[in-house]
Amino acid sequence: MKPSTVVAPDWFKIIVGFPFVVAMLWFGQDLLKLLAIAFLIFVLATAFTDRLAKLTIAGRQIPDWGAHGVALLIIVSALWLFAVISSAAAEEIIEAFPKYQARLGDLLLQLEGLLGEQAVEAIQNAASGLQIGSLLAFLAGGLVGSLAQVSLLTLYILFLLVERSDWQKKISLLSSADPHSPDIAVIVRRAAAGVKDYMWVNAVTSAMSGTVAYVVFRAIGLDFAAFLAIMIFLVGFIPNIGAFIGIVLPSLVALAQFESLWPFLAVIFIYGGSDQLISQVVTPTMQGKSLNMSIFMITVSLVFWSLLWGGLGAFLAVPLTVIVLVIASEVPSLRWLAVLLSRDGDISNAH
DSSP, X not given: OOOOOOOOOHHHHHHHHHHHHHHHHHHTHHHHHHHHHHHHHHHHHHHHHHHHHTOEETTEEOXXXXXXXXXXXXXXXXXXXXXXXXXXXXXXXXXXXXXXHHHHHHHHHHHHHHHOHHHHHHHHHHHHHHXXXXXXXXXXXXXXXXXXXXXXXXXXXXXXXXXXHHHHHHHHHTOOSOTTSOOHHHHHHHHHHHHHHHHHHHHHHHHHHHHHHHHHHHHHTOTTHHHXXXXXXXXXXXXXXXXXXXXXXXXXXXXXXXXXXXXHHHIIIIIHHHHHHIIIIIHHHHHXXXXXXXXXXXXXXXXXXHHHHHHHHHHHHHHHHHHHHHHHHHSGGGHHHHHHHBSSSOXXXXX
16 A cells, blocks of 8 residues: 655645745845846847837838847847946936035025924935935946946847747747646746736836936936936836836936926926826827736735845836736636735736
8 A cells, every 4th residue: 555645735835935935036136136137128129029020111021030130239229328328327426416415405494494494404314314316326327237247138138039939939848738737838928928018018108208208308408317217217117106206306306406496397297297198198008908916916016026126126026926926827726826916806817
């Protein structure tokens, strides 16, 4: 008689496995962050390639190799442009910060008559504790990492695009014949589709917001216009608080740079109004159907990934949560997690 096999219950596997996964994400973050960024840029590049392949020029469709080449050129060029602009901005921010600090000090003195001495003192203490200048310099210098990291990231993206057809074949081979076990091929395809849709819509709408921002900032003569436009593009991928960050940063720069209030008002109303138009009209039109994810759980995910991986974690929060949602919806023992992450509990087409 064969001895009976003891199978650990699902709740025990989760309790033991979750700390292990978190520890792996924490201690391996230097490698995993770069791989995650490369994967998301690759997904964005494939979405761009698919749309280019549908275009026709003089009645002829663009060949696949041409669509791949154009997408790769644009994505890699944008990546290196971001790196150059952010590196230059780091030095400019450090040089300009003493002037900004003095200007903000004058503004606080003017506010003293309106708010009272104690309120102004509290604002000064909060501002000094935040160290805004150091924070902006860190963001500028660490936006896309060092030159070596950007070079490695470029290689990752290049190899992924070159091997795209091979990866598609590998994914097909992962299909399971067992109807009771999770189909890895289905999980990968559904996760890739959800992330691709999210990345494409947010890339287009964030690029629109960044372009409008750059035009407005250049028109009013705002310092660091290109860098702030890039920041607005990037924070557009951060759920819930991204739009707030995108309006606060240029508004503070306008207050610190100019004696007049009209540049500050231009940032608030012209750029802010345009951004709201994009988010309220263009984004819903492009999205078509929602990701079917709970806003509350997206916020929890934002906090979790931010604590784990910092600002980059906030940028990656939604794509990573989409992947978790799809995996959980396909694994019977994790269906409860997919239901919690979804907006309405329907996980039949979760992504």
